């Protein structure tokens with residue numbers, strides 16, 4: 138069963154269509170990376186899914202419950218971490234977590250254990266007695282994640298959890314997310330930086346100007362968006378003969394030549410591709426390297442978004 | 448049964464995260480202790496000043512108006528406390544939800560299963576407990592009054608209970624405002640204005656010679672009722688306590704209604720809250736009616752405060768009915784003007800949406816635009832005028848005439864000025880709507896703000912002047928009468944006073960100055976029309992120019 142499912146979601150601010158006809162389906166246990174430039178409509182989409190904003194059109198179900206009609210049920214199964222948030226003054230870390238635990242109606246005798254657990258998970262145990270406003274930004278981010286976990290939600294909605302953090306804090310957040318994945322949570326995570334997510338998401342959706350441009354599993358998207366291969370040939374000596382050979386192979390295009398290196402794109406059967414290297418060698422080119430460049434999510438992102446900023 | 452259990456859960460402070468957090472953070476650091484220190488300091492100053500005054504009065508042998516030193520000290524203590532509570536409570540509690548919004552913590556709070564009632568109650572209890580602490584710290588000085596004599600333990604307790612109830616009401620009011628406001632500054636401002644209005648209403652009521660409407664409506668009148676001199680109230684327990692019970696019930700019901708209704712914009716209410724809110728709303732209205740009708744009747748029929756002001760020879764307290772109703776009419780008119788003014792702007796919004804703006808842009812003549820606008824708001828103005836103050840006033844005039852107490856020309860004048868105020872309200876609303884066609888909030892702030900400034904600005908100092916003069920029977924009041932003509936609010940008061948024999952006997956009211964207020968009223972009406980026309984045509988031109 139899909140954990141998060143939405144159909145034709147739409148939100149309009151005055152004359153700006155922030156989210157336009159967005160449909161998604163995320164299975165249980167998936168990590169969904171929601172990627173798009175600033176102002177693309179990520180936050181708006183997430184707020185609609187977590188019941189904070191009412192969609193102008195469309196439906197959305199979280200764990201089979203409607204975000205418009207069954208708000209309370211939805212709120213029970215989700216944890217939401219906003220992109221911008223503040224903390225309360227003059228309270229300690231454990232008191233902050235106790236506040237949310239009480240608000241989520243967790244019985245009094247269970248609270249201390251739960252607080253210790255989420256503190257251990259987010260690596261904040263040593264800060265238990267510290268005042269919240271004295272934490273560093275990365276710690277605040279982890280604390281917010283900890284409070285999102287006190288009621289053991291099935292689905293987590295994290296809006297740019299790593300934005301504004303230094304590389305080290307980023308890595309820590311990422312490790313934490315991997316642990317959450319191992320706990321079997323479904324995670325919906327947004328970011329405007331793709332490399333942040335690339336190595337652990339199972340599904341991605343790319344949004345631009347309110348439209349979901351592509352979505353699906355990482356491999357599918359790669360295959361779908363890049364049916365051709367990008368190849369780099371390294372040679373010792375002159376590149377001219379290599380270019381000459383390549384020009385005669387059907388399916389080869391966009392040949393670029395630099396000293397000691399030739400790059401080209403190939404579209405066609407694998408059989409044809411296999412013939413290229415022998416052809417080069419048989420013409421006496423001194424090939425020192427021949428390899429296909431892996432298409433990264435980054436590139437797909439650059440390809441599907443046209444650089445228009447909403 | 449289930450609903451009751453749920454309600455108990457929501458109201459139980461032990462389960463309320465907001466209260467726990469508030470207490471934890473508020474008790475840290477020196478702020479609370481500084482607040483207590485400040486509060487105590489102010490009380491000490493008030494007590495010292497009162498003490499020296501009371502001592503002076505005794506010394507010069509003019510103590511006939513003072514029942515005793517202890518009583519006098521206690522009354523000033525409690526009044527000072529009431530005033531400070533009025534100022535402190537909104538400042539403490541109006542940030543309830545706006546601060547969460549400003550510190551970007553509101554969304555995370557709303558995501559929890561906290562209900563609206565629970566949120567409002569938690570937000571209310573924190574500041575309430577702090578203010579109650581202030582009241583408790585004022586017990587020692589109150590006890591010292593007890594030893595000086597002149598007050599009973601019952602009076603002290605009842606006053607403190609009353610203040611606590613008002614504190615709760617003010618807190619609920621500020622929290623409800625906070626849930627509806629955008630910024631803390633706005634919420635604190637509105638909370639303070641409302642609280643001070645309550646206080647001032649108490650003061651006015653003390654000045655107004657008519658029967659006291661309901662002592663439970665403002666803290667000052669509560670205190671006045673509890674601590675009234677013995678010659679007015681035969682026995683404290685016999686008269687004060689039975690009156691306090693419906694009053695206290697009214698305060699509790701209003702608080703409950705505010706708690707249930709306040710946060711509905713932030714958190715969708717649960718079904719059992721909706722049912723409860725209706726019930727509480729109905730009970731509040733019923734209790735208000737009981738307090739008003741029964742309270743007024745009691746005052747009228749017993750030889751209450753009203754009688755003490757009535758000129759000799761009139762029929763008990765009834766002589767002031769005309770004046771009372773005229774005053775009520777004036778207040779209703781101002782309220783109706785403010786309310787309908789924002790209603791009119793909302794109305795215009797619709798017209799705008801229907802294409803008035805396009806019409807203007809395509810060359811609709813300003814005069815026809817004005818006609819469209821007037822069509823939208825004049826029915827409101829007339830209905831507001833006729834139904835609300837008009838009918839009340841007509842009743843007052845007839846009743847007053849029957850009782851030989853009212854001044855019919857004065858009441859007619861009041862009627863006319865009220866129409867003027869309402870028209871002015873609509874023209875200002877129209878202007879505001881044209882200026883900010885798409886922003887209802889801005890329209891309302893502009894319209895209501897302009898109206899308040901226009902009708903009240905000169906009234907405040909002049910009214911003070913007038914009352915000050917009136918307090919000295921020998922003084923001439925003419926300057927005050929002439930001065931109050933300068934503002935619509937002053938005019939309203941002037942005409943309303945015409946129905947009050949005591950004021951007439953003091954020389955306030957149109958008595959010997961029939962022409963002046965009338966001319967001023969006419970000028971005011973014309974000015975309102977001219978302002979409206981100018982405002983509208985100017986804005987039409989500006990819109991078209993764009």
Ligand SMILES: Nc1ncnc2c1ncn2[C@@H]1O[C@H](COP(=O)(O)OP(=O)(O)O)[C@@H](O)[C@H]1O
Nearest residue numbers: 150155173174175176177178179180181182447
């Ligand atoms: N409350 C609002 N009122 C008007 N426009 C808004 C509001 N919130 C967001 N927007 C607009 O909607 C678009 C999408 O915003 P958002 O969802 O925050 O983008 P993202 O999170 O992808 O950076 C932006 O162009 C933004 O300016």
Ligand SMILES: [Mg+2]
Nearest residue numbers: 179180220297
């Ligand atoms: Mg965002």
